[in-house]
Amino acid sequence: MNPKLAVLAALVALLPLAAGAQSAYRCVGKDGKKYYASSVPTECLGQPVEQLNSQGMVVKRFDAAASAAEREKKAAEEEDRKKREAISKEEGRRNRALLATYTSEKDIDQARGRALKENHTAVTEIEARIAALMKRQGELKKALQSSQAKGKPPSTIERDMKNVEFDIKTQQQLLAAKTKEVDQINARYDEDKKRYVELTKGAAK
Numbered sequence: 001m002n003p004k005l006a007v008l009a010a011l012v013a014l015l016p017l018a019a020g021a022q023s024a025y026r027c028v029g030k031d032g033k034k035y036y037a038s039s040v041p042t043e044c045l046g047q048p049v050e051q052l053n054s055q056g057m058v059v060k061r062f063d064a065a066a067s068a069a070e071r072e073k074k075a076a077e078e079e080d081r082k083k084r085e086a087i088s089k090e091e092g093r094r095n096r097a098l099l100a101t102y103t104s105e106k107d108i109d110q111a112r113g114r115a116l117k118e119n120h121t122a123v124t125e126i127e128a129r130i131a132a133l134m135k136r137q138g139e140l141k142k143a144l145q146s147s148q149a150k151g152k153p154p155s156t157i158e159r160d161m162k163n164v165e166f167d168i169k170t171q172q173q174l175l176a177a178k179t180k181e182v183d184q185i186n187a188r189y190d191e192d193k194k195r196y197v198e199l200t201k202g203a204a205k
């Protein structure tokens with residue numbers, strides 16, 4: 001529906017006529033002329049409208065633009081309310097999950113320790129792979145130098161060196177990510193412990 005027609009329909013709905021009453025509606029159109037009718041004139045779309053009684057006295061005033069603005073405001077408030085409600089529900093879900101996972105602050109510290117240990121193990125394994133790859137890289141460099149000294153085509157060795165170089169870079173990137181993960185683990189468990197203390201102390205009061 002055209003927005004202006006929607007405004008008119010809403011406005012008309014707000015202006016019920018009492019049975020038998022001789023009411024009229026008046027407005028100043030966008031062209032500056034006054035319009036009168038027993039129902040809201042189409043020329044009054046988006047304009048302030050006055051309802052007159054049988055004596056021609058103004059009994060009500062309606063501002064279509066203000067009504068539209070009010071509806072928009074209420075819609076925005078409702079959307080904001082829904083967002084706050086969704087956030088509140090998610091926080092409630094997370095809090096319930098936290099309390100179901102841990103029975104004490106010690107549980108959280110132990111979980112942190114396990115996560116850090118797993119991270120340390122992964123870092124150690126990656127470092128070992130990098131060391132092995134770098135050793136292989138050194139062997140290939142020697143083989144390449146020997147091949148070049150003998151004047152043999154080094155294409156296979158060069159290809160292997162490129163593959164090893166790519167693998168080293170990949171493992172180094174993974175190592176950097178795993179090293180950075182330590183701070184993320186500590187931050188996550190710090191937050192869990194803080195919320196756990198707040199929830200359990202709050203329940204104890």
